[in-house]
Amino acid sequence: MQPFEAVVAEHGPMVMRVCRALLGPVEADDAWSETFLSALRAYPDLRPRSNVAGWLATIAHHKAIDQLRARARRPEPAADLGDQRPGATPGPEPADTELHGALGQLPDKARLAVVYRYLADLSYADVGALLECSEAAARRNAADGIARLRRSYQEDRS
Amino acid sequence: MNVPTDRQIIDDLTFDADELTDFAALQARLVRSADAEDLLDVAYRTMDSPAGRLLLAATPAGLVRVAFELENHDTVLEELAGAISPRILRSPRAVDDVARQLDEYFAGQRRVFELPVDLQLAKGFRRAVLEHLRDIPYGATESYTVVATAAGNPRAVRAAGSACATNPVPLVVPCHRVVRRDGTYGQYRGGPAVKHALLTMESAA
Numbered sequence: 001m002q003p004f005e006a007v008v009a010e011h012g013p014m015v016m017r018v019c020r021a022l023l024g025p026v027e028a029d030d031a032w033s034e035t036f037l038s039a040l041r042a043y044p045d046l047r048p049r050s051n052v053a054g055w056l057a058t059i060a061h062h063k064a065i066d067q068l069r070a071r072a073r074r075p076e077p078a079a080d081l082g083d084q085r086p087g088a089t090p091g092p093e094p095a096d097t098e099l100h101g102a103l104g105q106l107p108d109k110a111r112l113a114v115v116y117r118y119l120a121d122l123s124y125a126d127v128g129a130l131l132e133c134s135e136a137a138a139r140r141n142a143a144d145g146i147a148r149l150r151r152s153y154q155e156d157r158s
Numbered sequence: 159m160n161v162p163t164d165r166q167i168i169d170d171l172t173f174d175a176d177e178l179t180d181f182a183a184l185q186a187r188l189v190r191s192a193d194a195e196d197l198l199d200v201a202y203r204t205m206d207s208p209a210g211r212l213l214l215a216a217t218p219a220g221l222v223r224v225a226f227e228l229e230n231h232d233t234v235l236e237e238l239a240g241a242i243s244p245r246i247l248r249s250p251r252a253v254d255d256v257a258r259q260l261d262e263y264f265a266g267q268r269r270v271f272e273l274p275v276d277l278q279l280a281k282g283f284r285r286a287v288l289e290h291l292r293d294i295p296y297g298a299t300e301s302y303t304v305v306a307t308a309a310g311n312p313r314a315v316r317a318a319g320s321a322c323a324t325n326p327v328p329l330v331v332p333c334h335r336v337v338r339r340d341g342t343y344g345q346y347r348g349g350p351a352v353k354h355a356l357l358t359m360e361s362a363a
Contacts, residue, residue, distance in 0.1 A: 003200075003235040003246035008185060016184075017175040025178065032184055037191050044244055099170050118168045119175070149167050 004043055008036060011053055015060045017119035021103055021111075022064040031067055035060040054126040057116060061130055102152035103145075109133070110145035117142040189249045199243035201252035204231065208264050209329070209352045214253040217242065220274030221256050224327045226348035241279060260329065266363055269296035271330045279326040286310055287321035294335045297360045301339045319344065329356075 015035055019028035038059050046055065103111060109131060116127040117138070128138040192198040200222065202215040213225040213234055222242065225234040239246055250257075255273060262268035280288050286309040293308075294300055300308075306318035322333040323345045334356045338344050346353035 001236075001239045001244040003239045004244055005202075005235070005247050006232075008188065008247070012181055012184070013176050013179070016179050016181075017172055020175045020179075021171065028175075028179075029184060033187050033191065036188050037195070037197070040188070040192055040197050040245055040247075041195075099167070103171065114171075118164075119171055146164050146167060150162060150164075153162050153167060 001044075001046075001048070004040055007039070007043070007052060007056075011056050012036075014053060014120050015056050018057055018060045018115055019064060021100065021115040021119055022061075023067055024100075024104075027067050027071070031060065031063045034063045034066075038063070051126065053120065054122055054129075057120045057122055057126070058130060061112075061116075099149070099153065102149055105152070106145050106148055109137075109141045110148065113138055113141035114145035114149070118146070185248070189247050189251075192245070192247060193249070193252075197245055198247055198249065198252075199245040200238050201247060201249035202235065203248060203250040203253050203257065205257045205260065207260060208355070209348055212260070212329075214256050214260075215246075216253050216256065217276045217278070219276040219278070221253070221327055221330060222276040222279060224329055226328070226352065228349055229347060256330070263329070264359075266359065269363075273330070275327055275330060277326070277331075280321070280324070283309060283311060283314060283317055284321035284324065287318050288325060288327075288331050288333075291322070291325070291331050291333055291336065294332055296332075297363060299335050299337050299357065302336055302344070303339065305336050323347065335360075 012032075016028060016032050019031040019035070022028075023031055035056065039056055046052070103114065106114065112131055113127055116122045116130055117124065122130070124135045124138045124142070127142065128135040131138060131141070133141070189198065189201075193201075196218075198218075200215050200217055202213060202223075205212050205214065210227040211231075212227075213223070213229075213231040214221065215223040215225075215235075215238055223234065223238060225231055235246060259268055259271050259273060263271070275292075277285050277288055287305060290305060290308045302315050302318045302322070303312070305322070306312055306315045309318060309321075311317070318336075322336050325331055325333040325347065328334065328347050334346060334348075334353045336344065337357075343350050343353050343357075
């Protein structure tokens with residue numbers, strides 16, 4: 001079994017991409033730390049030859065969702081109310097780039113499919129398992145997400 | 159304008175997370191949290207020394223492994239993961255005191271190590287040998303026969319030799335002070351040249 005330090009070194013950047021894409025840069029640090037602390041706790045029981053990247057992405061997914069729920073329960077400071085988009089699903093905010101902003105505007109399934117397939121580099125089968133949909137649906141969602149991002153990209157530059 | 163490829167979009171999304179994150183700070187925070195929750199089973203750091211780059215690893219009970227460069231530190235860490243626990247993180251603070259005492263030793267300013275040692279990697283007779291080695295004073299040497307006798311089995315000279323050769327905490331547990339009766343050095347985890355240099359340094363002091 002690899003020493004946990006090697007797991008952090010190998011997969012730390014991937015988990016950070018997931019956390020930043022789901023939460024934005026500020027809360028991502030907390031989610032990253034929570035993810036690896038949980039993983040460290042469970043690591044000795046991880047079965048040999050497990051898909052470590054998929055396992056970590058699943059933990060990060062749950063930690064990010066926990067944080068999004070906690071954020072939803074927190075009263076927002078009054079000064080920020082003007083910035084709220086009514087009805088928007090909680091996405092990464094504040095976004096660190098316009099592209100991340102665009103990512104936050106995608107429908108949930110498309111956003112998560114893009115994050116897990118392209119930023120976490122998981123297989124479509126793993127993405128499907130995380131999103132509780134078929135492999136084919138995961139593939140469609142990721143393609144849809146990228147297509148939408150391409151459009152917003154072109155709007156940015158035009 | 160050019161239509162961006164999928165790869166460009168993905169690279170742009172990836173870039174910020176990879177470039178703007180202070181992974182060293184996050185790793186340090188992970189070590190602190192792990193330590194606070196008793197999840198740091200093995201902490202380690204490396205240090206440069208006249209005997210080459212050393213790996214120092216400790217459990218909460220004490221220094222558990224000193225490895226020379228010859229041994230390949232990655233391999234040693236994997237062995238520790240199997241033998242003790244895979245909950246292993248780089249954490250200089252836990253072994254900084256060991257590094258300081260080793261620096262003093264190599265500078266000729268320290269003759270005795272004052273630090274907790276965890277001998278869990280050595281069992282039975284091998285462990286008895288290591289316990290005895292800690293009593294061989296700086297600058298002195300003993301033969302493998304004398305060591306075998308002191309560890310409780312005068313006939314186990316060969317086993318005493320392999321206990322020294324597999325000492326998990328060389329330098330601090332001074333297996334380099336055990337030599338063959340014919341005056342040759344015998345094997346050493348750090349290589350014969352290092353053993354020779356240590357004995358020369360100690361006898362000159």
